[in-house]
Amino acid sequence: MRTDFYQVPLPVVLTDAKHGEMSHFELVTVQVEDSDGATGLGYTYAVNSGAEAFAVLVDRYLAPAILGAEVDRTEHIWQQMWWAVHYAGRGGHATSAISAVDIALWDLRARRAKQPLWRFLGGYDPKVPVYAGGIDLEFSIEELLAQADRFREEGFRAIKMKVGRRFWREDVERVARMREHVGDDFPLMVDANMGWTADHAIKVARALSEFDLVWVEEPTIPDDVAGHARVLRDGGVAVATGENLHTLYEFARVMGEEAVSFPQPDICNVGGVSVFRKVATLAEAHNLPVSSHGAHDVTVHLMAAAPNRTFMETHGFGLDRFLTESLKIVDGAVIAPERPGHGLTFDFEALRPYRIGTSKP
Template sequence: MLTVPPAAVTAPGRGGIRTVTATASCTRPSGTAVPAVAALRAEAYRAPLPRPWGPNVPAHHVIVAEVTLTDGRTGTGFTWTPATGALAVLALLDHDCAPAVTGLPAHPETVWDTLWLHLREAGAGGITTLAMAAVDIALWDLRASAAGHCLADELGRRRDTVPVYGSGVNLHYTLGELTAQARRWVERGHRAVKIKVGHEELAVDVERVAAVREVIGPDVALMIDANQRWDLFRARRAVAALEPFGLHWVEEPLPADDLAGQARLRRDTGVPLAAGENVRTVRGFRDLLTAEACDVLQPNVARVGGITPFRRIGELARAFDVPVHPHLLPDLSGQLACALPLPAMVEDVEDASFARLGILRNPAPVNLDGSVLRLTGQPGHGLRFDVDHLRKASR
């Protein structure tokens, strides 16, 4: 039985914050009350990057959410976007998510499926799944904290450490800046690194990939990321020109929705293809797999809608024997990687983790020690944001 008396709602303030409060309970047949969602509060912040991702991306946008249950406990969720859409996501959390989740039993999958049915006419991805991620991550935080252990243990820990690869948003770097970054990765002990490609002149990409290979040596895995910049014709030419440098994978060579083109490219080349950072739904990943369009899946936990769909993608990938390497956000992705069915690597874009941005008020839930990520064992997901710092940085 679910009982939800009328909610008490405060109007949105200047900071875009809304609190929805309700007295709600979910009762098992035995009569034991199950905590329900009582309130959702969210705020958007700007976190400046010490190494900008280009002239148009000097900062990241982080939306921090707090879910309060009827028993008084609170969980922290977040979602993330590097450049655009933060205020739209906040508005969706404010006006649509908060009323929809109030009174629901505080089970992540129950809430996620209900919220998806409520929001999907607004779109199958983009701000829809970004907003859902903030709610879902908060509920998983609550669930793991209630059990007294870390998120990886709640999900089913399979390993204690995962390898980390050095990554950079560096297409705008000069050749000297790029090779200096590659040297830093080698000095930190990384056994795999990734750089951006996709210049107008293929010869520029060849020069840069060759220079990085020379710096890192023959034994470090080298990945390249085109960020959807090529069409099929240019991708074929580029992969053929760059393959001699021993590529571990080529990431997003084509637009994310060009499954046919990606499948054709995969059949035509011997270099593994990686995709998924801009795929937003479980069915989208199913289509990638059934089209045999990639060798590596890279879901972003915020863009797919949170931990609940991320887990479903991981199980789906296992059925196809395709590894999942989480995209960005190592503070949380590292915890998810420790529970994935197949071995994974975690991406660490230089100086862009939450810990290195200085936006956490407690020690990070993961320790990035050179080429290895280790869990610190904090209850829940362990991400406690320094709201005062974020507010100052957002001014």
């Protein structure tokens, strides 16, 4: 196993309601190799800070727990990793570190089988609908509408915009202008990034309900499951959440308590392929459509294998400029690649200037 840690500048500074200004993101890549020389690649990331801890967890604790394991026993390996760092934190840094290794192992397994990951996972439909995830809270209305035009020129047929301004009526005005700009039948979502209390979220959601939104995302903090349920029940708009839920059990709770309409696991922090697919199945059992957060270049395989998938997010932290081949958006959808494994090949030379550290147990 080899682990690399990078601090990657963003092309433009991005903003949302809780993370503030984001000038860069942190990236951890994990490469695994089996005794036959086959390889797999995984990664995880964090906003602004914290990801170095993922690399330390992989190098110091996860690698010793699993080196020498049988790669086909991914469930057994996942449990070995989970219990190796369980006491240090159930979720959070622990599951982000586990995610990177788990993605690499599934990539390796599918490569050995000479199948694309989405087929290896059972296969449903390689054509996955996508939306553009704008990170644009501080954009002027003119910039917001110009961005929407660029998204449509790039092939998107659904857009998500940020809400959570200091004065909530500004949010309503911005959504109204966006709805007028894109038209009545264009799928439009909003994302509050945990910026509201449940009471405030209900008030704003009711004001936004006339604009026929697909969902309001993360209206309040992920810990307030009862608050999410109230917003969904009383706000008049569907609720999406999940990027800050880091275990299968957290997803089971929000679904069981009817606090979510669109579960959104992030493959890079929920526990990797192993857990994402379980969240998707759990959502199917609750008759809920599954969406996603981040890491669209890998997530496309999980969405292509899920019969209950809906829009997949393409995120502003995308790694397209460091990939030898990236997903192409055509008429609002992407096609899961047919290359073996997840098909990602990083341009590590392009990433090299941003590498902070490396380790090879």
